[in-house]
Amino acid sequence: MKPIIYLRCFKGIVLREALRFFHQKERFFSALVRPLVWLGIFAAGFRSVLGVAIIPPYETYIPYEVYIAPGLIAMIQLFNGMQSSLSMVYDREMGSMKTMLVSPIPRWFLLISKLLAGVFVSILQVYAFLIIASFWEIIPPIAGYFTILPALIFTGLMLGSLGMFLSSAIKQLENFAGVMNFVIFPMFFASSALYPLWKIEETSEWLYYVCFYNPFTYAVESIRFSLYSQFNFEYTAGIVIFTVIFLILSILGYDPARGSLQKKGGS
Amino acid sequence: MSTALQIKNVSHKFGEFKALKNVSIKIDSGDFTVLLGLNGAGKTTLYSLITRLYNNNSGSIKIHNFDVREKSSDALKNIGVVFQQPTLDLDLSVEENLHYHSSLHGLSFGDAKERIEEEIQRIDLIEKLKNKVRSLSGGQRRRVEIARSLLHKPKLLLLDEPTVGLDIGSRQMILKHVKSLCKRGDLAVLWATHLIDEIDKGEKVVIIHKGEIVESGDVIKIVKKTKQKNIRDAFNKLVGVKV
Numbered sequence: 001m002k003p004i005i006y007l008r009c010f011k012g013i014v015l016r017e018a019l020r021f022f023h024q025k026e027r028f029f030s031a032l033v034r035p036l037v038w039l040g041i042f043a044a045g046f047r048s049v050l051g052v053a054i055i056p057p058y059e060t061y062i063p064y065e066v067y068i069a070p071g072l073i074a075m076i077q078l079f080n081g082m083q084s085s086l087s088m089v090y091d092r093e094m095g096s097m098k099t100m101l102v103s104p105i106p107r108w109f110l111l112i113s114k115l116l117a118g119v120f121v122s123i124l125q126v127y128a129f130l131i132i133a134s135f136w137e138i139i140p141p142i143a144g145y146f147t148i149l150p151a152l153i154f155t156g157l158m159l160g161s162l163g164m165f166l167s168s169a170i171k172q173l174e175n176f177a178g179v180m181n182f183v184i185f186p187m188f189f190a191s192s193a194l195y196p197l198w199k200i201e202e203t204s205e206w207l208y209y210v211c212f213y214n215p216f217t218y219a220v221e222s223i224r225f226s227l228y229s230q231f232n233f234e235y236t237a238g239i240v241i242f243t244v245i246f247l248i249l250s251i252l253g254y255d256p257a258r259g260s261l262q263k264k265g266g267s
Numbered sequence: 268m269s270t271a272l273q274i275k276n277v278s279h280k281f282g283e284f285k286a287l288k289n290v291s292i293k294i295d296s297g298d299f300t301v302l303l304g305l306n307g308a309g310k311t312t313l314y315s316l317i318t319r320l321y322n323n324n325s326g327s328i329k330i331h332n333f334d335v336r337e338k339s340s341d342a343l344k345n346i347g348v349v350f351q352q353p354t355l356d357l358d359l360s361v362e363e364n365l366h367y368h369s370s371l372h373g374l375s376f377g378d379a380k381e382r383i384e385e386e387i388q389r390i391d392l393i394e395k396l397k398n399k400v401r402s403l404s405g406g407q408r409r410r411v412e413i414a415r416s417l418l419h420k421p422k423l424l425l426l427d428e429p430t431v432g433l434d435i436g437s438r439q440m441i442l443k444h445v446k447s448l449c450k451r452g453d454l455a456v457l458w459a460t461h462l463i464d465e466i467d468k469g470e471k472v473v474i475i476h477k478g479e480i481v482e483s484g485d486v487i488k489i490v491k492k493t494k495q496k497n498i499r500d501a502f503n504k505l506v507g508v509k510v
Contacts, residue, residue: 012370
């Protein structure tokens with residue numbers, strides 16, 4: 001199959017996702033309201049309770065709002081990743097996923113295209129959030145607005161592929177709500193999104209290790225460093241490894257001959 | 268005449284339940300074949316195997332000589348599908364839906380535009396091209412799905428109970444339209460249904476019951492063989508339905 005065929009297919013999938021996003025304005029607003037509630041209410045309440053020491057990449061004491069901003073950006077991507085996989089479960093139940101899966105283009109390519117389309121949408125949401133967050137004086141260096149982009153692509157891919165893997169393993173839409181509770185909230189709270197890891201270590205060592213190995217921590221920290229135009233090899237490598245694992249699992253999950261679709265599809 | 272679809276000895280089970288038992292079907296180009304069976308007979312399972320939504324572990328399925336397991340890309344290129352459940356994106360316009368499908372088959376924007384106009388005119392819905400799918404009636408949505416399934420010029424069209432839930436007028440219009448497509452000669456159609464009144468004399472019928480092909484051939488031949496008055500009685504006799 002010629003490369004141009006793949007390119008047209010990719011363009012079509014991204015365009016569809018973008019059109020759906022712009023047609024569903026409430027989805028855009030709810031994606032923004034969620035982190036803004038955390039920023040405007042939660043952070044305001046906690047800023048006096050929690051003191052944040054000077055930790056890289058910050059060079060000075062920072063307000064709590066500034067600390068949690070990368071966590072909220074990762075939260076936007078986490079929700080977006082889960083929402084797009086939720087739509088895959090919905091599409092599969094409702095049938096529209098079938099039209100994609102019967103395309104002659106290899107399934108792995110279709111799934112990666114769908115994933116990248118979701119990442120594209122999440123990046124639009126993140127930049128909209130960053131603009132609004134500037135009113136809370138969350139203003140990274142100008143270069144940070146550009147250097148965050150590659151990090152957002154990688155973290156979006158990681159969280160999207162996790163969602164895709166979950167969607168391949170879930171039979172029904174009803175089950176997905178449970179997984180959201182068991183995945184989104186534990187991932188978000190057991191991470192460095194709301195409090196630095198050293199603070200968690202002071203309280204509980206085992207919880208520290210849970211947070212340390214949580215893929216979401218890698219997403220948060222990678223975004224945090226890139227927002228200040230710094231590169232952290234450890235977190236980036238972690239994201240790449242997690243992305244590859246989740247991606248392989250989801251592609252296998254959607255492979256009719258091997259994955260969970262095979263289990264659902266019988267033999 | 269070339270063979271559009273050749274299914275040989277395909278069986279399939281879900282756990283212990285045998286959904287298909289040693290199914291074999293052959294359809295030539297230009298044929299309009301009805302796959303007739305009650306709900307739960309195995310029609311949708313068979314379609315899922317042909318389109319590779321499920322994996323066939325036994326027997327073989329070939330579309331224009333391309334095995335769906337070994338040459339799935341070449342096989343899928345030749346298939347157009349209308350699924351039992353509606354699969355259009357309700358929040359997108361008819362045109363956006365059709366362009367999306369074209370891109371899934373690698374068509375260029377120009378080619379896609381030309382074919383969309385051609386197919387949408389054929390189903391007489393050109394004025395609805397910019398409308399959201401949500402605003403269309405059930406019958407119109409089905410016609411759009413048929414138009415969509417033909418955009419990449421497939422050689423085999425699979426329709427899984429496409430008229431379920433539609434009024435009589437829409438049913439007849441869709442049926443007439445699909446039958447007319449076969450007359451071009453290069454397109455074969457497999458039309459799954461449980462509605463016997465969709466079958467005309469002289470058409471080919473494959474009767475499936477509890478996962479098995481219980482009879483296949485011309486309507487007249489089946490009626491004669493079962494010594495019944497019409498295809499309805501023949502079907503009832505073959506699947507053991509008491510009226």
